[in-house]
Amino acid sequence: MAYAFSLGDVAFLRSAEGRNALAGCAELDPTRIADVEAARRIVGERAAAVLETVALRRKARAKLDADDWLFTGDALQQASASAVARHRAARLEGLDVHDVTCSIGADLAELARVARRVVGSDLDEVRLAMARHNCPGVPLVRADALRPVSRGTVVVADPARRDARGRRWRPEDFAPPLGELAEVYAGRELAVKVSPGLDRAALPWADEVELVSLDGQVREACLWTGDLATAARRATVLRSDGPQWTVTSDEPDDVGAGEPGExxxxxxxxxxxxxxxxxxxxxxxxxxxxxxxxxxxxxxxxxxxxxxxxxxxxxxxxxxxxxxxxxxxxxxxxxxxxxxxxxxxxxxxxxxxxxxxxxxxxxxxxxxxxxxxxxxxxxxxx
CATH class of the missing domain: 3.30.2130 (VC0802-like)
Structure with a gap:
């Protein structure tokens, strides 16, 4: 079971003492009893929080440009890879943006680089405290995504798709539910991250569905509305070691079937x-x-x-x-x-x-x- 961070844990990890503890335990292996005991000697009662952070930072290296960030296990799992978040943020460059499910700040950090103004909100106090560490200088507020606290902004959302019972597949089971999210923000431009396999027919309010892959693996889909949408369907292919490209449903599709070529x-x-x-x-x-x-x-x-x-x-x-x-x-x-x-x-x-x-x-x-x-x-x- 994943470690449940407290606000006290986050405050400690952000302190000078916590930073020293993380540095002192950076090479320890949380799966080895001897290393766990060593962490307890170094840190005391916060050893579990420190070791979990060490383990999550190692895991995050393959996904995020975030060496000194704070995470929860669930938040890291759902966070967009930095390359994917960067691509999505680029479509919002120069706009005012409100990330209404900002979590630990994976999308927020990329939005802050390019948006004219950006604000983040979340209901989870621990994740918000982590986002304050991960995204210094970005305004953050504790708020329910279904109770708007901003006006005139593009709304970015990444609804939770897991609970204690596992992955949720129906849009109405997401947190917040996709239909309610679209209804609450009707008339405002939306960018909503969802699972790649979600049925488009269940999302009549989405003007564009974009599928995004990174290094050959389909990572996520994003639903775009209003003027943010530029095609009904889009595929974007990102690579860590090469150029990215996109293809849309507006392009010609006049190909048939024939004998094999070379x-x-x-x-x-x-x-x-x-x-x-x-x-x-x-x-x-x-x-x-x-x-x-x-x-x-x-x-x-x-x-x-x-x-x-x-x-x-x-x-x-x-x-x-x-x-x-x-x-x-x-x-x-x-x-x-x-x-x-x-x-x-x-x-x-x-x-x-x-x-x-x-x-x-x-x-x-x-x-x-x-x-x-x-x-x-x-x-x-x-």
Whole structure:
């Protein structure tokens, strides 16, 4: 069970004594009994709060630009990665913004860099105290998101999607519920972070749904209203080591299905979830293998993607695939599947691979027929 921080814990961690304690325990491992005992000798009764903070800071490094921040476990889990929060804040540059569920300040910190004015609020006193540490100089107030305390601002919200029983999936079960949030702020521009898999049909008030991925993993969706919305659907692809790009439903989608080209392209998950595979294909001169399957094909892959050059393809049967892989001396195999009910890990074990070479096999269907493509993967320069 996650440690429950108190206001006293936060006050201690922000003090000079607390900062010294954190520095003294920074290399300790909270899972080792000897290190826990060492922390108790150094810190005394606040040892648990210090060790939890040490552990959360380590975990946060892969997600946030926040080395000296304070967190709760739940708040860190729900916080947007800094790159994603930075992208969302960029769409609000120069505006007056109120983050009505600011929590420990992951979005607030990025908004403060670009917004004309920004204010944060939350009901949780402990998280607000942490936000004061994490976002110095940003005005903060304790307030219920469903009881407006600002006027004339864009409203940013990140409703809680977990409780003691686990993840909540229905918009009405979020805290605050999405429908009530939209009703309370009717007439004001909204930017609301939600789960990527949320059903668009349940969100008639959202003018734009944006799916965002980071380094190949779909991280979240954001609902935009009013003048903030610039397309009905948008996919944004962010990378830590390269350029970002976006594709929208306003772009052409006049691609059909045809014979395989030289390459297969598996579009980023944000593109697939946003229903923009055809739009992405049209932008890059690609077409589909099958109109109901998200794989694209063409003779020249887009820049900056991992694409799969087709070596050989034909009807899929496990026996014939095993023979194909043996003939090509494939010992290490990546298996990609769309449109077929197959478990890649179970199939890999049954194939009994052996050989010095590696490859990717793409398993899908064209019409009703299962097919396999033996490919070599390549990272295309940006």
């Amino acid at each position: 390459w297969i392209i598996d579009p980023d998950g944000a593109v697939v979830r946003a229903g923009l595979v055809k739009h992405y294909g049209a932008r890059h001169g690609l077409w589909q293998l099958d109109e109901r399957i998200a794989y694209l094909t063409g003779d020249e892959p887009p820049p900056g993607v991992r694409a799969f050059r087709i070596v050989e393809h034909g009807p899929y049967q496990e026996k014939s695939l095993r023979a194909l892989l043996k003939r090509h001396e494939i010992g290490r195999l990546e298996i990609l599947v769309r449109g077929l009910d197959l478990d890649p890990d179970a199939l890999r074990k049954r194939l009994k691979l052996g050989g010095p070479r590696e490859a990717t096999v793409v398993l899908t269907r064209i019409g009703r027929s299962p097919v396999n493509f033996l490919c070599q993967a390549s990272r295309i320069p940006a």
